[in-house]
Amino acid sequence: MKIGFIGAGNMGRAIIDGWLKMKAVAPADIYVHSAHASSYEPYAKVNGLNAMESNLAVANAADVVVLAIKPNIALDTLKAVQPALTAGKWVITMVSGLSLADYATVAPDVPVLRIMPNVNVAIGAGMTALIGNAALSADQYAAGKKLFDAIGETSEVAEKDFSTFSALAGSSPAYVYFFIDAMARAGVKHGLSKAAATKIAAQATLGSAEMVLKSDKIPFDLIDQVSSPGGTTVAGLLAMEEAGFMTSVVKGIDATIAKELGE
Numbered sequence: 001m002k003i004g005f006i007g008a009g010n011m012g013r014a015i016i017d018g019w020l021k022m023k024a025v026a027p028a029d030i031y032v033h034s035a036h037a038s039s040y041e042p043y044a045k046v047n048g049l050n051a052m053e054s055n056l057a058v059a060n061a062a063d064v065v066v067l068a069i070k071p072n073i074a075l076d077t078l079k080a081v082q083p084a085l086t087a088g089k090w091v092i093t094m095v096s097g098l099s100l101a102d103y104a105t106v107a108p109d110v111p112v113l114r115i116m117p118n119v120n121v122a123i124g125a126g127m128t129a130l131i132g133n134a135a136l137s138a139d140q141y142a143a144g145k146k147l148f149d150a151i152g153e154t155s156e157v158a159e160k161d162f163s164t165f166s167a168l169a170g171s172s173p174a175y176v177y178f179f180i181d182a183m184a185r186a187g188v189k190h191g192l193s194k195a196a197a198t199k200i201a202a203q204a205t206l207g208s209a210e211m212v213l214k215s216d217k218i219p220f221d222l223i224d225q226v227s228s229p230g231g232t233t234v235a236g237l238l239a240m241e242e243a244g245f246m247t248s249v250v251k252g253i254d255a256t257i258a259k260e261l262g263e
């Protein structure tokens with residue numbers, strides 16, 4: 001299956017890097033075009049991908065066209081390449097805030113798989129939502145799911161929940177990195193080097209996430225397990241909550257969802 005990328009920025013490259021790392025797609029089967037030849041051509045060359053001179057050339061070459069561009073240009077771009085989307089070809093789009101109904105306004109008969117990935121696909125640890133339109137066949141959906149199962153977890157998500165998923169998985173790597181950086185900064189305040197503090201904070205975060213996934217306990221029970229009576233952890237938890245930790249996280253997620261919904 002030949003896969004063509006329209007746009008090869010942060011998210012497009014994270015997906016390509018993940019596929020190459022996991023050997024899920026051969027580099028020769030990937031075609032890319034984006035706005036700046038000085039950026040995508042060297043990226044394509046170093047990874048053995050096909051650099052194409054236009055979006056239309058990508059759509060002509062590929063069996064599946066991946067939209068990895070910003071929301072404001074996505075519909076016009078799809079409209080422009082639509083003549084190349086002949087029978088059997090389909091589209092994967094990761095564009096936030098655009099629904100399957102939005103794509104139908106410019107390309108009503110084109111099979112579309114709407115996804116919401118996150119950047120952790122680059123290391124095979126992504127979390128990707130999937131939903132197909134009516135024109136997408138079961139085989140095309142299965143092929144799309146297989147591509148993203150290769151670089152992390154996938155979940156079929158109703159479109160009404162995409163904006164919430166986008167906040168909790170698409171944007172949340174930034175929030176978790178923020179949390180790790182904040183912990184590391186506290187470590188620096190107390191005399192550790194930034195590099196050592198970041199590694200300690202990241203490993204503790206990784207292990208805690210694995211524990212939540214593998215344990216049969218809910219996070220609040222796990223919190224209690226760490227908090228010795230009269231101990232250090234409960235003192236820290238209460239100070240964090242006094243500063244509004246939970247409210248701050250919920251407000252951040254609310255703002256993310258509101259932005260995606262254009263509110």
Ligand SMILES: NC(=O)C1=CN([C@@H]2O[C@H](COP(=O)(O)OP(=O)(O)OC[C@H]3O[C@@H](n4cnc5c(N)ncnc54)[C@H](O)[C@@H]3O)[C@@H](O)[C@H]2O)C=CC1
Pocket residue numbers: 006007008009010011012033034035036055068069070071073077094095096116117118119170171
């Ligand atoms: N960055 C992330 O973590 C995530 C991003 N997304 C979605 O992925 C999409 C891309 O986001 P990023 O990669 O972060 O943005 P980016 O700014 O890093 O990349 C955008 C790419 O589009 C290219 N481009 C601009 N105009 C073009 C045109 N007319 N034709 C072809 N290519 C063009 C740029 O050269 C660049 O390669 C957005 O719609 C975003 O909502 C979804 C999930 C996570």
Ligand SMILES: O=C(O)[C@@H]1CCC=N1
Pocket residue numbers: 096166170171
């Ligand atoms: O910040 C953004 O708009 C995109 C969507 C999800 C993650 N990054």
